[in-house]
Amino acid sequence: GRAPPCPLQHSRALYLSIYLLTILTGFPTNLLALHALIRKLRCKATPNCILLLNLTLSDLCFLAFLPFKVAEARAGRWPLPAFLCPLSGLFYFSTIYSSTLFLTAVSVERYLAAAYPIRYKLRRRPAYAALASLGLWFCSLAHCSIVYVTELQPGGGPANGTSASSKGVCYDDFTPSQLQVLLPVRLELGIVLFLVPSLLTSFCYCGFVWVVVSSPHIRRGKKQRAVGLVAATLAVFIVCFTPYNVSHVVGFVQRASPSWRDKALLLSTFNASLDPVIFYFSSSAVQHSCRRFLARLWGICSLPPLARKVFYRRTEKLTPGPPQEQCRGLGGGQVCCSKLTPGFYPWCWGPVGWSMGLGPGRARAGAVGVRAGGTEPLGDTLIHSA
Incomplete structure (x- = not known):
């Protein structure tokens, strides 16, 4: 009989499937969100729109470097020039953590607007959101520069006369000296860039939902949007970010990278596909773009009644004239x-x-x-x- 595929072949197929699924779903939805947010910024810049735009750019940057991972998974080794290994690792990991930071910033903005509407409106400035976005980008890139530090450690790449191509791996199979530097930094990443943002996001969205749901002056549709926004955001934190950051704690305690760390990291790629759901609940501009896109693509005939009810409303703002x-x-x-x-x-x-x-x-x-x-x-x- 035919021998079953080895575990390595199963692993490659899993990685390729998830990477390609993320690219095929993430690129069009994030580009649609980018188009909608840029159009809205031209009309009226708001802090929420600026934060969502940066979150979209973070996802697109992540997706732009994901084909490098596809090539690595397909070949079973790092097939690209050595200098691309730390570069792709820097953007791969920094965009994961920049997503957590921008999701947290959106939750803080939503909470302040709901809990302190008058005081927040008086101090609300798009420039503040732009400055905060620059700070968040710098924070994520600075923390994830550990990729370059690790590669320059003895046995890690150019400093030892080897390359990712000759070793056959990229940012993996670390030496004891590399782990001595890397494991404490991973723990710090998990605490500063995940645990603190996730706790802050949970607090802000609990308060946001409480204010919105308990208000008798807010329409039922807006209340449902608020609940959908919170559910989508928490789902991203739980499904995409929690397993990978838990591996940091386990690795620090065991003084070695867990064997399941790569699988946990694989879940984080779904972030680029799930973030557009948050955009839909967060921005009316993205909602209108989705409806306009679906109307042009399929028309109302091809949609079932349930989808028609969700995506189309009584409005003449879809097209001018x-x-x-x-x-x-x-x-x-x-x-x-x-x-x-x-x-x-x-x-x-x-x-x-x-x-x-x-x-x-x-x-x-x-x-x-x-x-x-x-x-x-x-x-x-x-x-x-x-």
Whole structure:
């Protein structure tokens, strides 16, 4: 019989699958978020928008260096020039921790805006958010420069006359002298750049949700968005960042890198795919871009009713200009539909209908129209007729 694949082959397949999945899902969603946030910044710069923009850039930078990991996993060794090893490691690890810092900054901004709305609004300046972003970038890059320090230790690379290519590994298989420097720094990274930000994020979002949910003046939709934002952020911290940073503590106690550290690090790559979910709940500009993109890509016909309810609202802000109309004779009368985007007719009206407070004879998409002389829905065929 055929021999089963060795564990190394299984490991390579796992790494390649997760890396490619992250690239395929992370790049388009983060580029869409980047486009939306830049458009919003041109109209009106806000601290939240600046922080989200930096978080998006962090994810895109991470994704830009992820193909190096794909090449390493595919070859089973480091196949690229030696100088790219510490460079890719620096950006790979620093963008992981910059994501935690920017997620924490967003949570602090949300909490201050909800808990102290008047005082915070008086002191709210986009320049402060820009300066804070520069400080967070410097903090993550400075801490993760340990990659270069480790590579220059004896047996770590150029200082010993070897390279990542000749050793066959990149930032792995450390010598005792390297671990003596690396393990305490990893512990410090886990405390300063993960534990403290995660505790601060949890505190801020607990207070934020309490203020939003307990307020009788906030609409139910905004309350649901707030809960979704908190759930998505905490999921990123728990799933993507916690296992990897726990490995720092275990490694420091055992005085050696845990055998499962690489698997824990692999989970952190999902951060680039999950952050766009946070963007969706955090920014109305990203929400509008998602709806606009889906409307142009598929049109309302191809979406099931549940997705249509989530991604489309009663709004004419999706496209500028006056709405177009398309009418069809039906049952002795005429029923017309307004067109906001190609293939998108969200409003219909006729001689007889129901209003829901929206004006005589109007109905939402999904209950898209009313037959003349009755209340039977017309269905999607009328809305999307050519």
